[in-house]
Amino acid sequence: MQEKEDKELTKELKDENVRKVFQRVFDNQTIQTIHSLAMKGNFKQLESLVNEGKEALVFRATDNSGNYKAVKVYKITASTFNNMLPYIQGDERFRKIKHEKSDLVFAWCRKEFKNLEACMAAKVSAPMPIAFKDNALVMEFIGDSEGNSAPILKTIVSELDWQDCYNQTIEGIARMFYKAKIVHADLSEYNLLFHEGKIVFIDVGQAVSLSHPRAKEFLERDLKNISNFFSKKGLAKNVQEIKEDLKKTKESL
Numbered sequence: 504m505q506e507k508e509d510k511e512l513t514k515e516l517k518d519e520n521v522r523k524v525f526q527r528v529f530d531n532q533t534i535q536t537i538h539s540l541a542m543k544g545n546f547k548q549l550e551s552l553v554n555e556g557k558e559a560l561v562f563r564a565t566d567n568s569g570n571y572k573a574v575k576v577y578k579i580t581a582s583t584f585n586n587m588l589p590y591i592q593g594d595e596r597f598r599k600i601k602h603e604k605s606d607l608v609f610a611w612c613r614k615e616f617k618n619l620e621a622c623m624a625a626k627v628s629a630p631m632p633i634a635f636k637d638n639a640l641v642m643e644f645i646g647d648s649e650g651n652s653a654p655i656l657k658t659i660v661s662e663l664d665w666q667d668c669y670n671q672t673i674e675g676i677a678r679m680f681y682k683a684k685i686v687h688a689d690l691s692e693y694n695l696l697f698h699e700g701k702i703v704f705i706d707v708g709q710a711v712s713l714s715h716p717r718a719k720e721f722l723e724r725d726l727k728n729i730s731n732f733f734s735k736k737g738l739a740k741n742v743q744e745i746k747e748d749l750k751k752t753k754e755s756l
């Protein structure tokens with residue numbers, strides 16, 4: 504009976520590989536969560552693992568019409584908890600979170616969803632949020648029609664129009680800051696995708712509201728990372744110059 508139930512709950516996992524990863528990393532409750540998001544019609548099956556990180560796994564899924572979706576599932580572990588705490592504490596939107604491990608991870612996932620919504624409202628180029636429940640989040644899949652996810656800027660070896668990439672990145676940061684009133688707080692070439700000529704901001708779980716006591720410090724760190732990356736691409740911009748570019752961009756938003 505238990506075996507039958509397990510089979511039932513994992514039928515959203517397409518291949519044996521995905522099933523194995525899933526069962527190694529996730530508890531039954533998480534499998535139940537995925538099942539419930541699938542039952543609501545958000546997707547039919549998790550098809551392949553896009554990325555396994557320290558805190559979350561990202562899968563590619565398909566819905567009933569064959570469209571791709573990205574499903575990000577957070578692990579519920581102690582290290583996740585400790586890494587998340589500074590970004591949740593101090594964000595007034597999440598004041599009431601109980602300090603239970605799973606509650607914090609659930610709040611984090613909700614925070615990523617809310618931040619994606621805020622990005623969408625501010626017209627930041629970011630995946631469209633679709634649904635979330637507990638520690639799982641469904642969003643637009645950024646990738647080609649064959650299901651390959653778009654590369655992060657870090658891994659791009661071909662020559663791009665780096666000036667244009669920089670301008671797009673500045674516009675995204677400015678929209679987040681002036682319109683959505685958030686700071687990404689983990690911005691670097693690892694969390695920017697390049698898709699069909701467009702820069703796409705991802706991984707916004709840790710993004711904090713401007714009123715967070717450390718918002719300024721996080722912004723400085725983001726801008727430093729952006730400065731370092733684009734300097735390597737031949738665009739020498741220090742943090743001060745980036746700030747000036749942000750202010751100039753503000754007028755045209």
Ligand SMILES: Nc1ncnc2c1ncn2[C@@H]1O[C@H](COP(=O)(O)OP(=O)(O)O)[C@@H](O)[C@H]1O
Nearest residue numbers: 553554556559561573630643644645652705706
């Ligand atoms: N919406 C998406 N569409 C396509 N690929 C994605 C999407 N979101 C994340 N990814 C892929 O998964 C990887 C990890 O996602 P990310 O949100 O950065 O999580 P982590 O917290 O593990 O860094 C990204 O580098 C990217 O390759």
Ligand SMILES: [Mg+2]
Nearest residue numbers: 693694705706
């Ligand atoms: Mg990331």
